[in-house]
Amino acid sequence: MSNAAVATMDRKPMPGMKVYNKKLGMWVFLLSEVMFFTSLIGSYIILRFAHPDHWTDPGVVLNVPLTALNTFFLICSSVTMVKAFAAIQEGDQKGLKNWLLATILIGATFVGIQGIEYAALSAEGFVPALDAYHAVGRGNPHEGPSLGGPLYGATFYAMTGFHGAHVSIGVLCLIFVYIQALRGVYTVADFEGVEIIGLYWHFVDLVWILLFTIVYLI
Amino acid sequence: MEEQEHAHPRYILIWVILLVLTLAEVGYAFLDLPKIVLASGLIFMALWKALLVAMYYMHLRYEPRRMWVLAASPLPFAIILVLAVITEF
Amino acid sequence: MSTTTAPETHAGHAEAHHELGFIRTYIFSTDHKMIARQFLFTSLLFLLVGGTLASMVRWQLGFPGQPMPLGGGLPDTMAPGGIILPEFYNSLVTMHATFMVFFALMPLQAGVFGNLLIPLQIGAEDMAFPRINMVSFWILPVAGIIMLASFFVEGGAAGAGWTSYAPLSASGEWTGVYMGQILWLTSLAVLGFSSILGALNYVTTVINMRAPGMTWFRIPLATWSLFVTAWLLLLAIPILTGGAILLLFDQTIGTAFFRPEGSGEPLLWQHIFWFFGHPEVYILILPAMGFTSEVIACRSRKPIFGYHSMVIAMVAIGFLGWIVWGHHMFQSGMNPLLGMTFMATTVVIAVPSAIKTFNWMGTLWRGNIHFDTPLLHAIAFVSLFIIGGLSGIFMAVAPVDIYIHDTYFIVAHLHYVLVGGSLFGIFAGITFWYPKMFGRMMNEGLGKVHFVLSFIFYNMAFFPMHNLGVQGMMRRIYDPNQYEYLQGLQPTNTFISISVFLFAATQVIFAFNFLWSLRAGKEAGRNPWKSNTLLWATPSPPPHGNFPEMPIVNRGPYEYSHPDAEEDFWPQDAPPATSGSGGQPAASPTPEPVPGD
Numbered sequence: 001m002s003n004a005a006v007a008t009m010d011r012k013p014m015p016g017m018k019v020y021n022k023k024l025g026m027w028v029f030l031l032s033e034v035m036f037f038t039s040l041i042g043s044y045i046i047l048r049f050a051h052p053d054h055w056t057d058p059g060v061v062l063n064v065p066l067t068a069l070n071t072f073f074l075i076c077s078s079v080t081m082v083k084a085f086a087a088i089q090e091g092d093q094k095g096l097k098n099w100l101l102a103t104i105l106i107g108a109t110f111v112g113i114q115g116i117e118y119a120a121l122s123a124e125g126f127v128p129a130l131d132a133y134h135a136v137g138r139g140n141p142h143e144g145p146s147l148g149g150p151l152y153g154a155t156f157y158a159m160t161g162f163h164g165a166h167v168s169i170g171v172l173c174l175i176f177v178y179i180q181a182l183r184g185v186y187t188v189a190d191f192e193g194v195e196i197i198g199l200y201w202h203f204v205d206l207v208w209i210l211l212f213t214i215v216y217l218i
Numbered sequence: 219m220e221e222q223e224h225a226h227p228r229y230i231l232i233w234v235i236l237l238v239l240t241l242a243e244v245g246y247a248f249l250d251l252p253k254i255v256l257a258s259g260l261i262f263m264a265l266w267k268a269l270l271v272a273m274y275y276m277h278l279r280y281e282p283r284r285m286w287v288l289a290a291s292p293l294p295f296a297i298i299l300v301l302a303v304i305t306e307f
Numbered sequence: 308m309s310t311t312t313a314p315e316t317h318a319g320h321a322e323a324h325h326e327l328g329f330i331r332t333y334i335f336s337t338d339h340k341m342i343a344r345q346f347l348f349t350s351l352l353f354l355l356v357g358g359t360l361a362s363m364v365r366w367q368l369g370f371p372g373q374p375m376p377l378g379g380g381l382p383d384t385m386a387p388g389g390i391i392l393p394e395f396y397n398s399l400v401t402m403h404a405t406f407m408v409f410f411a412l413m414p415l416q417a418g419v420f421g422n423l424l425i426p427l428q429i430g431a432e433d434m435a436f437p438r439i440n441m442v443s444f445w446i447l448p449v450a451g452i453i454m455l456a457s458f459f460v461e462g463g464a465a466g467a468g469w470t471s472y473a474p475l476s477a478s479g480e481w482t483g484v485y486m487g488q489i490l491w492l493t494s495l496a497v498l499g500f501s502s503i504l505g506a507l508n509y510v511t512t513v514i515n516m517r518a519p520g521m522t523w524f525r526i527p528l529a530t531w532s533l534f535v536t537a538w539l540l541l542l543a544i545p546i547l548t549g550g551a552i553l554l555l556f557d558q559t560i561g562t563a564f565f566r567p568e569g570s571g572e573p574l575l576w577q578h579i580f581w582f583f584g585h586p587e588v589y590i591l592i593l594p595a596m597g598f599t600s601e602v603i604a605c606r607s608r609k610p611i612f613g614y615h616s617m618v619i620a621m622v623a624i625g626f627l628g629w630i631v632w633g634h635h636m637f638q639s640g641m642n643p644l645l646g647m648t649f650m651a652t653t654v655v656i657a658v659p660s661a662i663k664t665f666n667w668m669g670t671l672w673r674g675n676i677h678f679d680t681p682l683l684h685a686i687a688f689v690s691l692f693i694i695g696g697l698s699g700i701f702m703a704v705a706p707v708d709i710y711i712h713d714t715y716f717i718v719a720h721l722h723y724v725l726v727g728g729s730l731f732g733i734f735a736g737i738t739f740w741y742p743k744m745f746g747r748m749m750n751e752g753l754g755k756v757h758f759v760l761s762f763i764f765y766n767m768a769f770f771p772m773h774n775l776g777v778q779g780m781m782r783r784i785y786d787p788n789q790y791e792y793l794q795g796l797q798p799t800n801t802f803i804s805i806s807v808f809l810f811a812a813t814q815v816i817f818a819f820n821f822l823w824s825l826r827a828g829k830e831a832g833r834n835p836w837k838s839n840t841l842l843w844a845t846p847s848p849p850p851h852g853n854f855p856e857m858p859i860v861n862r863g864p865y866e867y868s869h870p871d872a873e874e875d876f877w878p879q880d881a882p883p884a885t886s887g888s889g890g891q892p893a894a895s896p897t898p899e900p901v902p903g904d
Contacts, residue, residue: 039549
């Protein structure tokens, strides 16, 4: 190839993963989050194999109906999120804002309900600490033998607590994205910020899908 | 730029499937079956839900194949950790 | 659109930043080269901290029960009258390892050279996420301050070993350390974010920002090693973070994940820790392997022997490193069948490392070798890594490990790979890339003196430890003389301690050379080592934006002494050989002359 031909060669980076940097970066970050939840959920699975007597049947201590509803809410918020993304892909600013707002509100609701759940559970003695654990089960009077064991409480709060923290951080990021949307930052030509917060939000939903099953139903 | 023309109805359809699976899980969890049957069935349903979210909401289905490999990369290590340590107990 | 963007003119981009003030240029910089320098200075300071702690450990072992020089200045909770207390000794061994592993070796390799080398070697103007890069650096001093602060709380610094096994670490009643252990875990959890953010930056940059023509198998081995290291960081560090959080809960809110009194499982901690811990040790060695490859090829004026197998070996190490963790736990009471599995996988992982070792030797073989300081350090890396690797094979075999686990044989092994390996590899990297970072050469005479003395004192210090271990001296022990059968080893321990002090003193030469050359070193010019990578196509130091326009890559990085080339090197971005003119390529497109060596 002559020097002239080389000089006119396109000076663009190699195609690489064929997705833009922010999207690749978010996916790569989510992989580290998978490993983080693996350590928490993996510990739970291992401890449960080691001491199955610390756990009860589903629904005895934990409030499955309320959490199933909460799961429904979180799944809805994934739909509103993806609708927001679809809106800005077509340049629909109003749709973007409305669907983002909906996602924020539903996400906040999820955290709120989880907080209420925590309060109710700890009031009846279902706590993470070893010495203080004394779960009596839903609907039972506050006397009676303790159900399950402290590992139940410890793993429950560790897993759902960190998931809830991730949802909360997600809500804060969504609020930031919402404010950016109000300022007209996103256009049909550039909506990277919306897409990557969407990826994070769906991931948080995905983790919950697994957690709900593992923690509440098994 | 991925094709998104028929994306909208897809999202709602996925939402319905997720809801149905969630209700199915809750119902299934309280059946009187051996623990191992319950656990496997529930995990199977949960994995399907997770896959749907990843494929459609996270658009993995429309990304280049190499992204699928990237996205799946932590899974073998996660599985190895749990399976190996379970043999201790 | 939202696809990978074509680069705007780098020069224009650079000019826009011309007016950044002092703070944005030197404190809160987003330029990867400045961040590399920040990592360098900070981690060299932490290396000094780690070395000081080691010296105190060696004082106790070499001169037991005697007042330490300058020890009178320490509080009575640590060393009354300058005599180190057993509890303080536990903190010393713990914190020595902690500072060395997390605050020196990791940032010196991944932080400094990941930042410096990756964009320059692949032809990019900076990292994919410069602001995240800046955050990733600033977390390091914050975490370091938390870790240092733990020395000054009641109960002192963490004293349960850098492996922090439960239940010893979970409850202060065993070590006497309460807050210190909590701060230790907190500091590491915070530091983990630095690694994760850095790793995602490196992975994204290498995948998406390579210059045209920079195919995967034209990437220099230093960048390859940092890429694999980044994947290990990304996936392993979060495991430690999770485990550390659970242990923190055990310490603070009374859970019992790992405490047996609450049906917790101490072995679970060990599995979690080592599942992180084994990839961690590859994080600590892979970059040094990459630096060694660069230096050996360049200074032998020969292509790296077996470039493809070098890449595959590193990727293989990256994969296999996940399934060997149990070899740290052979004596823990783990399931013996599981133990056997780990023994098999551990023996297998020696193979890719051996392949790399043979390839380095193959590169040197019949090369036109320039024995300058970087090459001396690189050769030391290879030879000392071999020793460390060979001792590793003993430990890999579980029945042998029964005898040598938690003895000084292990201490010898880990110091051969981490000091003989990683540290000498880091010295090779610093001496090799210093000219590009600072525009000046380090003094060659001082460099050679530092190398020779370091090499001699290092081996005097650590080789005898193999024997100590086989004789039964256990690690982390405050007073081996309490056991009659170990009393005969005291002269060896004293000899080792003196050697360590001499090794430490020798580093003053390096520090002086480093600092003095910043101002008074010979001007380096663009490509003093006559190396091929894109990094050397830039001025020394490179300007903001690195390249005036994105380079075009026409060949691999190791075309040294190529028959078709005019000189004994052929830069990656030099135009292809024009046919019909005897294969003589035109000069490299960057016009600056290379000064005579």
